[in-house]
Amino acid sequence: MNSLTVVLAPGPVHYLVCALLVCVAVAAHRSQRARQLALLLASWLFYVGWGAGFLSVLIASSVMNYLFGAALKRHVTAGRLWLGVAMNIALLGFFKYASAPLAGEPGLGFLHELVRPIGMSFWTLQALSYLFDIYKEEELDPSLLEFCLYMAFWPTVLTGPISRLPTLLPQFRQRIGPSLDDLSVGASRVLQGLFMKMVLAEILAAGWRPGAGVNAGFDRINGNLGGLDVWFLAIGFGFQLFFDFAGYSHIVIGAARLIGIQLDENFDRPYLSPTPAAFWTRWHMSLSSWIRDYVFLQLASLRRGRSWVYFSLLLSMVVVGLWHNASATFIVWGAYHGLLLVAHRIGQQVKRSLRYQLPQSLGLTLSWASTFLLVSFGWLFFRTQTLAQAIEMSRAVFAPGSYSDLSMPLTFYAVTSAIVMGYAMYHAGEALLARWRVANAPDGLHAVAIELMDFVLARRWWWLAPAMVVVALFVGLAIGDLKPAAPATPFMYTLF
Amino acid sequence: MSDQTQQMIDYIKSDVIRRPDIQIDENTPLVSSGLIDSLALVDILMKLEDVTNKRISAGKVQPKDMDTVGLMFATAAKVGKPRK
Secondary structure: OOHHHHHHOOOHHHHHHHHHHHHHHHHOOOOHHHHHHHHHHHHHHHHHOOOHHHHHHHHHHHHHHHHHHHHHHHOOOHHHHHHHHHHHHHHHHHHHHHHHHHHOOOOOHHHHHHOOOOOHHHHHHHHHHHHHHHHOOOOOOOOHHHHHHHHHOOOOOOOOOOOOHHHHHHHHHOOOOOOHHHHHHHHHHHHHHHHHHHHHHHHHHHOOOOOOOHHHHHHOOOOOOOHHHHHHHHHHHHHHHHHHHHHHHHHHHHHHHHOOOOOOOOOOOHHHOOOHHHHOOOOOHHHHHHHHHHHHHHHHOOOOOHHHHHHHHHHHHHHHHHHHOOOHHHHHHHHHHHHHHHHHHHHHHHHHHOOOOOOHHHHHHHHHHHHHHHHHHHHHHHHOOOHHHHHHHHHHHOOHHHHHOOOOOHHHHHHHHHHHHHHHHHHHHHHHHHHHHHHOOOOHHHHHHHHHHHHHHHOHHHHHHHHHHHHHHHHHHHHOOOOOOOOOOOOHHHHO | OOHHHHHHHHHHHHHHOOOOOOOOOOOOOOOOOOOOOHHHHHHHHHHHHHHHOEEOOHHHOOHHHHOOHHHHHHHHHHHOEEOO
16 A cells, blocks of 8 residues: 555545644645645545545536636626536536446446545535626635635535635635634534534434434334334434534534634524424525525516415425435425425414414414424435335324334333433523523622633533533443444435 | 615515514614515515616525615615616
């Protein structure tokens, strides 16, 4: 094995070289170009660990979109914009779907290296937003180096958050130098993300013992699941996905913050959303805002009329489903959320026309509970392998007689309930503290208490994450032979 | 404050937010504060076309360009084309 192979293969040497390059970028005080070049090389080196073929696709897409952007800037025409959009969609479609079957054909074996480049769905959206922004005549003037860095930036290249050039470009041009606050917040976010992914998501996925997790429940394709089983699986999967992807987003945002770069947030307490519309402003925010800005608003304003707006909303959510995967389950999942959003809007109009209004707290509670259950039900389509399996599981939900059958191990219900309750209590605690802060004037002992509380809470993941891992391990060992199954689930959004 | 601006503010208060008592002026953030959502943005864009008598391509508009009533009129002046 030669030295180049050692550096390129994912492992300690690979990551060490990446880290060194990032350090060079941070240390390069004088030259903006040297700093950007070091960051770009680190990003490409990080990405090449998943395959040299993938890196060649990323570089080709970066150069192609930069040239499209330059052409569009010279003459802002819809034709040039849509040519760029079509090329990006064609590339995405080819590498995500067509390259795998073609790679089996004689003489096309080299395509094996190019099948489904990791993160392509994410950085293609970044490229498209650049073209749309130029079409909107935003003042964007990245150099080729800066644009390649925007596409390949190592914290976001694998699974987002989907960034926009107007957010990143000014930061790439500033001297990178994390403040103490950046370092503290960054490390805290990384720890929080690791805890969410490696502990909470893994326990939900694998269970305390083999066969007692969400994965085992969904993989039991021909098993008889009762209504309660299906609800627990749907809710458990919803939280597994949340802890997995929101955890990953915390790690990415924290890693970028460690070198002084602030990325946009991707999640904001989505399961506390009181309406489906609010849910989509809090879940995978970088994708939902992208779809809102570049798909929904464009479509909805093509024609007048309420029904056209609703149709645009439905179609936009189908696009969200298709973006995840061009399979029946994801299309149905997207359409289901589109219908929820339309139904919510119609429901609001009906509510306004009624004379009777529920008391506010009762109305809010009912609205939150129904949103939570409807969103959770939707996860069945997101997680199941086939539409037939999703329909089979949905039937159990609507069969009252099946609710008495519990076919999963008891630890599955206990662990899922504990994690969901823990999440609810965490946010309830936050709300109570905020209320206490408002109720007490900041003077004397209260002022000291508030200062102390702010200090401890700002660094809570420094101590909370390791402490909770230790407690969880001790509890597991104390119960006896209950021990977490081996973590084996990759970050889920790397699959898209 | 011009008649057009007042007309737009009245529309947002009565037809979009549906709270006639709320205080809104030209510089009140509407999108970034969460007062209006994506669906409402479409309605507002269409009302803006009627009020200014201009055709405003959504392809040229971003939510941040519609954050305040003042920005809405600036956007209409920048990207709007006279209706035929």
